[in-house]
Amino acid sequence: MSEIASRLQHHFANEEQQYDAATFGMWVFLVTEIMFFGGLLTAYVVYRTAYPEVFATASHHLNVYLGTFNTIVLIGSSLTMAMAVHSARLNQRQKLAVYLILTMILGSVFLGVKAYEYTHKWHEGLFPGNFFYAGPDAVHQRLFFSVYFALTGLHATHMIIGIGIMLVILRMSMKGRFDETWYTPVEITGLYWHFVDLVWIFLFPLLYLIQRHG
Amino acid sequence: MSKHRYDPQATVRAYIMVFACLMIFTALTVAAAFVDLGAMNNAVAMAIAATKAVLVAMIFMHLRGGSPLNVLWISSGIFGFVIMIAFPLLDLLSRNILGIPGK
Structure with a gap:
């Protein structure tokens, strides 16, 4: 019991209060992340409202199959992450390791597909820069691709950071830092990863699925 | 927990x-x-x-x-986000509705 008591910081009344404070702190951070992505989303909304047709044309340069595949992969990684937190809560160290590694693999698959898409866009001249060309209305198509690269780039950066955090969690778990009474860092990492999934749930229809029927 | x-x-x-x-x-x-x-x-x-x-x-x-505090906090965050999206749109969509240049 002495070990459990040592994990309770003296400024908290009990374990539950400490846990609630930790998760609330993470949610505070996640709301700042909503604002972080929100600025770019505002740019997206304003430009799409101003040039709806051009945004639809530009969006059709994106591959729906790859986008859908990545959505499935990322939601799958959210499931494995949830299972990792579940395993941590039951103090099943081996399962926790397996689920964390699975989550990292799925995250890497997502990033790999994203890298392939970026390379393809770069070769097609769709990266906003000196050699940008996307047919008619290039000036406004450029706005779409600026927002596309900024949003997906920021999202991919978050995923790379997430995989890094998972490596740290995996190491902590292998050192036996967690048990059923204290697994807060695993839960917090889960919150972060699910948030990254949440962002993609909105980015996918906003970027890939504009007027596909036309 | x-x-x-x-x-x-x-x-x-x-x-x-x-x-x-x-x-x-x-x-x-x-x-x-x-x-x-x-x-x-x-x-x-x-x-x-x-x-x-x-x-x-x-x-x-x-x-x-x-904790219900989480839900309260996130709701306030989403409210702020909606303001961030809505106010630029309010400006953009209300331009030239009076038919007077510059209004």
Whole structure:
């Protein structure tokens, strides 16, 4: 019991209060992340409202199959992450390791597909820069691709950071830092990863699925 | 570490159910994008995305059964986000409605 008591910081009344404070702190951070992505989303909304047709044309340069595949992969990684937190809560160290590694693999698959898409866009001249060309209305198509690269780039950066955090969690778990009474860092990492999934749930229809029927 | 007793089987079942729902909604949003619904296309896509987001937040992120303070805080965050989106639109969409140059 002495070990459990040592994990309770003296400024908290009990374990539950400490846990609630930790998760609330993470949610505070996640709301700042909503604002972080929100600025770019505002740019997206304003430009799409101003040039709806051009945004639809530009969006059709994106591959729906790859986008859908990545959505499935990322939601799958959210499931494995949830299972990792579940395993941590039951103090099943081996399962926790397996689920964390699975989550990292799925995250890497997502990033790999994203890298392939970026390379393809770069070769097609769709990266906003000196050699940008996307047919008619290039000036406004450029706005779409600026927002596309900024949003997906920021999202991919978050995923790379997430995989890094998972490596740290995996190491902590292998050192036996967690048990059923204290697994807060695993839960917090889960919150972060699910948030990254949440962002993609909105980015996918906003970027890939504009007027596909036309 | 909630006050309630932790039920491992029910938790895993809930996670798998949520995953299945998310897959169905993903298929639905892709299918809906290829049907001409006029102005409703975007509304449908956003409604599906919001439903998926609520499922992830409630079950995967443990808002359900967690501290109500989290829900209050996130709601205020989303309110701020809506203001951020709505006010530029208010400006953009109300330009030239009076037909007077510069108003």
